[in-house]
Amino acid sequence: MATINRLMRLFSWSHSSSLASQKASNQWGVARVDRELRSHSFKKEKPEARNIQWIFLGCPGVGKGTYASRLSKLMGIPHIATGDLVREELTQSGPSASELESIVNRGKLVPDDIIVNLLARRLEKSALKGETGFILDGFPRTINQAGILEQVTDIDLVINLKLREEALLQKCLGRRICSQCGGNYNVAVVNVEEQGGQPAIYMAPLLPPPSCASKLITRADDTEEVVKERLRVYSIQQNLGDDELGNEGILIGDGGLTVGTIECYQQMDRSLGFHYLSGTMWAGVASRKAATDVLFRYELEQLMNRLGKVSEMLDINSRICGQHWTQALGLGRGRQGPL
Numbered sequence: 001m002a003t004i005n006r007l008m009r010l011f012s013w014s015h016s017s018s019l020a021s022q023k024a025s026n027q028w029g030v031a032r033v034d035r036e037l038r039s040h041s042f043k044k045e046k047p048e049a050r051n052i053q054w055i056f057l058g059c060p061g062v063g064k065g066t067y068a069s070r071l072s073k074l075m076g077i078p079h080i081a082t083g084d085l086v087r088e089e090l091t092q093s094g095p096s097a098s099e100l101e102s103i104v105n106r107g108k109l110v111p112d113d114i115i116v117n118l119l120a121r122r123l124e125k126s127a128l129k130g131e132t133g134f135i136l137d138g139f140p141r142t143i144n145q146a147g148i149l150e151q152v153t154d155i156d157l158v159i160n161l162k163l164r165e166e167a168l169l170q171k172c173l174g175r176r177i178c179s180q181c182g183g184n185y186n187v188a189v190v191n192v193e194e195q196g197g198q199p200a201i202y203m204a205p206l207l208p209p210p211s212c213a214s215k216l217i218t219r220a221d222d223t224e225e226v227v228k229e230r231l232r233v234y235s236i237q238q239n240l241g242d243d244e245l246g247n248e249g250i251l252i253g254d255g256g257l258t259v260g261t262i263e264c265y266q267q268m269d270r271s272l273g274f275h276y277l278s279g280t281m282w283a284g285v286a287s288r289k290a291a292t293d294v295l296f297r298y299e300l301e302q303l304m305n306r307l308g309k310v311s312e313m314l315d316i317n318s319r320i321c322g323q324h325w326t327q328a329l330g331l332g333r334g335r336q337g338p339l
């Protein structure tokens with residue numbers, strides 16, 4: 001049975017449950033997962049029988065959504081962003097939506113039980129379509145979420161992206177969405193000076209086509225005050241996890257890959273199994289701006305075509321990753337709280 005189906009057996013408990021009833025019943029959590037696990041056989045699937053299961057983590061504005069959605073299109077694997085699931089939920093009317101809206105618009109994290117339930121519903125849709133893999137974006141964000149995911153999936157790769165706070169703030173404030181087609185753009189020209197040994201960062205804007213230009217809207221939680229709060233919440237998670245995040249393992253990046261640099265993309269390529277092509281891809285790339293442009297111009301398409309079967313990719317990944325991602329996150333040590 002597909003991994004997603006196993007996830008669904010675990011996650012599906014009340015698709016119609018409201019925020020209030022979920023809170024009242026307080027029935028979601030690791031204890032419940034443990035109970036469910038005991039009543040089912042959760043034999044892990046053979047990697048060759050399913051598609052990839054990757055995770056993109058990183059601060060608000062780091063670009064994980066952009067990168068994940070591009071990979072998703074290229075590989076034909078669903079891109080599941082928990083932030084999008086939350087925003088979809090906000091379009092529903094009712095007391096749950098307004099309570100959720102107040103959490104999101106204050107820059108806080110949505111409680112684990114709600115986010116897990118939203119994810120379960122999304123995965124059920126995937127399962128009905130016969131999809132067997134995913135690129136998860138923005139989940140897990142707490143140790144509890146990571147523990148739940150770990151119990152029901154075999155995560156192949158976790159990519160942890162990072163960027164200096166000045167650049168993150170500029171990127172979040174520059175984000176725009178086309179109210180008609182839903183396309184994501186960024187009007188900010190990110191230009192952060194070199195400081196204390198940290199390299200300068202330049203990122204060109206990602207401008208909309210003329211057809212979207214007059215229909216751009218800004219997310220309600222992308223105001224300076226809320227972005228700063230989201231970055232603060234995220235940095236608490238990072239600080240708690242940094243000692244483990246730096247470990248070599250399936251969680252790639254030394255405490256996170258700093259995006260916007262050639263090295264980041266090279267390291268990401270290697271980790272995704274593209275290392276044997278990096279020499280060709282990066283030869284002659286002279287500046288950071290060029291590196292960013294090259295990455296997106298290539299769209300990784302040619303690389304993916306040459307990469308071949310998913311099983312081959314998994315094999316490459318397992319050779320790279322000496323340590324399981326939960327170990328890298330310190331889950332084995334009974335830690336609780338945010339990542």
Ligand SMILES: Nc1ncnc2c1ncn2[C@@H]1O[C@H](COP(=O)(O)OP(=O)(O)O)[C@@H](O)[C@H]1O
Nearest residue numbers: 060061082083086104108109110115138139141
């Ligand atoms: N895994 C999660 N756990 C808790 N809350 C989440 C999670 N994913 C998304 N959210 C909520 O949705 C909001 C928007 O998420 P997202 O679009 O990923 O934004 P960003 O990464 O830019 O902060 C978050 O600020 C948070 O309130």
